[in-house]
Amino acid sequence: MxxxxxxxxxxxxxxxxxxxxxxxxxxTVLPPTTQMKIPNYLVQAILITLCCCLPFGIVSIVYAAQVNSKVQAGDIQGALDASGKAKMWCWIGFALGLVANIIAIGVQLISVIAASRQGY
Ligand SMILES: [Zn+2]
Incomplete structure (x- = not known):
């Protein structure tokens, strides 16, 4: 155009x-119901911060917080952008948290096995 x-x-x-x-x-002034359709992933971001991976959770909280303020400022494109980034960092935090938990469980299993072997 x-x-x-x-x-x-x-x-x-x-x-x-x-x-x-x-x-x-x-x-066009979007009605509030349309504005709310942009997910901010704030709940997921907080869960990631508490349960999985603190640094990446904080990054996604920062982006999640930007979504609502950008929607209020009328910056729908920016809000969608921040929403996408919040989602991305949630998944990165989730994946890394999962890997870290698997490694932690693996290390515990190995130490339990090692301890039981020393018993013989
Ligand atoms: Zn121009």
Missing amino acids: FCRKCGAQNADNAYKCVQCGEELQQV
């Missing part, structure tokens, strides 16, 4: 003109 203000060519899904910053798409 072309910018109606300066005529610069932009991607069809562009939110703002790359040249002048003019908003390209019709600015």
Whole structure:
């Protein structure tokens, strides 16, 4: 699509003109129900922080907190972006937490086996 203000060519899904910053798409005020459809993953992020992996959980909490504030600021694209990042860090934290737990269980099993072998 072309910018109606300066005529610069932009991607069809562009939110703002790359040249002048003019908003390209019709600015429609979304009803609150539509705004709430962007998941912020805050609950998952807190669970990851508490149960799995603290550093990655905190990163996803930071992004999760940005989702609501960006929705309120009308930055839907930014909110979706933050939502995606919160989701990504949740999964990274979950995966690493899972691996860490498996390693911890493995180490415990090995030490139990080693201890029982020493008994003979
Ligand atoms: Zn423009």
